[in-house]
Amino acid sequence: NKAMTTKVVHTLMNLLDNENNLMKLSNFERTIDEHFRKIPIDKEMEPLRVCYTGEIQVMLEKWVNYDLMGELGVMGIEVHKQYDVFDWVMYKLDASKRRRRLEHSAREYIPMDIGGEAVWNMGSYLESQEKGFDGFVHVFPFTCLPEISFMGMLEAEKNMDKFYLPHIHFSLDGSSGFEGLRTRIEAFHDLMVGNKKTNPLFRDAKYVIPDEIQNIYFKPKSNFEYFLSSIETPMSKVLTMLNPSKKLDIGFAVKNGLEFFSRNSFLDLGSLFNL
Structure with missing residues (x-):
């Protein structure tokens, strides 16, 4: 339906402008995905x-x-x-x-x-x-x-x-x-x-579904992946601003380390970060 996306964007912008809780702000990506997931789409459309x-x-x-x-x-x-x-x-x-x-x-x-x-x-x-x-x-x-x-x-x-x-x-x-x-x-x-x-x-050009659409409709993120995003994205941006000349991205290093630990651990880490 036309204009549904625009309405969702306006709703999210109002929520973001009025949100003062740091924890909820750091996890706002989940809120974005949940709102957009309510929009029906034709998954076969290119x-x-x-x-x-x-x-x-x-x-x-x-x-x-x-x-x-x-x-x-x-x-x-x-x-x-x-x-x-x-x-x-x-x-x-x-x-x-x-x-x-x-x-x-x-x-x-x-x-x-x-x-x-x-x-x-x-x-x-x-x-x-x-x-x-x-x-x-x-x-x-x-x-x-x-x-x-x-x-x-x-x-x-x-x-x-x-x-x-x-x-x-x-x-x-x-x-x-x-x-x-x-x-x-x-x-x-x-x-x-x-x-x-x-x-x-x-x-004949091959259509590739954008990652943003994949994460919302086709391969929704787990609780643990949302947690990783909430710490990796701001950390990477802050470190880039503080020392942009360094090639080492500590944010990605932390994220990759946690993912490795999750894959090789007998614990269900996803359940620990059900924010």
Whole structure:
């Protein structure tokens, strides 16, 4: 049903804003999964997949981009947002492992940082194309030179054979209008549907269920796994911020150690962490 996901998100945001219990906050992932699990889905469906990226502020602020992610979702498109605020901070501090991977992918086309999120976006485009996505959605503020440079590389005639993943770009400012944006999205949706039916590059692409969906509907986490997530995720982020140059991730080390102990112990550790 349309808009059910949006309603669940609003409910969860209200719960999160009004929650002051640290223990419940650390275990909020379970609450998220429980709420989303109530939404009925077609488990056999293979939706269109798009990569959604761009300049950080325009990309994340729905009042600027007219809630573009929501519009894509209403059309039944699976949207993969490339980063949030924490990812962006780690990217700018050069503390992101994913940044190094994307920079390596983009090096042939953008061998140096030209500002903004251009290198990140080029790497994301190439990664999405390799994974068999159906489209690439790019948003940026009007006259943003790094993003325009990136867009020009994708649209250059000499690169058309290398960049075959359909892409659409939205340059937004105070004069932008929602209806024009929606009309372009609808046309882009029709293009992706046509590719899925007739173009072997997209028709034969293997659909992979995202981990987030797997954890909610197909392979729900155990109590012990929720406990591990509640300590591993914040620990990893704090350690990365305190000492981003170190490759050793203590959070993952603790998690892996506990999992090993759980697999090789005669005790049912899952029952001990029924939070």
